[in-house]
Amino acid sequence: MEYFEKTIKTERKYTGNIINVEKLTVLLPNGKEATRDVVRHPGAAVVIPVKDNGNILLVKQYRKPCDMISLEIPAGKLDKGEDPVVCAERELAEETGYHARKLQKVMTIHSAPGFSDEVLHMYVATGLTKCEACPDDDEFITCGEYPLSDCVYMVDNGEITDAKTIIGIFLADRIIRGEYKSS
Numbered sequence: 001m002e003y004f005e006k007t008i009k010t011e012r013k014y015t016g017n018i019i020n021v022e023k024l025t026v027l028l029p030n031g032k033e034a035t036r037d038v039v040r041h042p043g044a045a046v047v048i049p050v051k052d053n054g055n056i057l058l059v060k061q062y063r064k065p066c067d068m069i070s071l072e073i074p075a076g077k078l079d080k081g082e083d084p085v086v087c088a089e090r091e092l093a094e095e096t097g098y099h100a101r102k103l104q105k106v107m108t109i110h111s112a113p114g115f116s117d118e119v120l121h122m123y124v125a126t127g128l129t130k131c132e133a134c135p136d137d138d139e140f141i142t143c144g145e146y147p148l149s150d151c152v153y154m155v156d157n158g159e160i161t162d163a164k165t166i167i168g169i170f171l172a173d174r175i176i177r178g179e180y181k182s183s
């Protein structure tokens with residue numbers, strides 16, 4: 001079975017500050033043509049900050065696309081050519097005001113492969129020490145500290161709906177139970 005789709009035409013439909021949108025014409029394995037709408041994204045680093053007492057740091061912010069307040073693990077998009085671990089360190093400090101002695105890569109996530117190439121590089125941050133929080137000018141963020149059991153409860157009852165955060169919380173739960181072995 002051949003699955004590859006060869007791109008035969010690319011049309012830029014929108015150029016944005018964070019994302020670009022392309023309409024691709026592709027050649028299917030059966031020789032027919034089809035179109036694919038693709039959101040191009042620079043990728044992001046995502047951090048699960050676990051304090052020495054086992055609590056998780058989450059940030060609360062307004063998410064305009066969904067018009068809701070969302071409780072999430074810290075994250076931010078990569079600058080051009082930036083090493084994801086450098087981005088993770090920066091976003092953690094900016095959004096939570098904590099510095100991590102250890103950042104361990106745990107997972108790579110394709111957040112929406114049906115329509116976007118966005119990749120999330122996920123890290124667990126431990127050995128956290130306080131520094132100065134300095135969110136971007138357009139970010140209004142409150143950082144809070146939550147017991148892991150509360151985080152799991154908020155996923156179960158639908159208070160937390162952000163996908164990367166749900167993954168991060170379940171992963172932290174496995175790590176703390178000793179069920180997670182990194183490869």
Ligand SMILES: [Mg+2]
Pocket residue numbers: 074075076077095
């Ligand atoms: Mg952010």
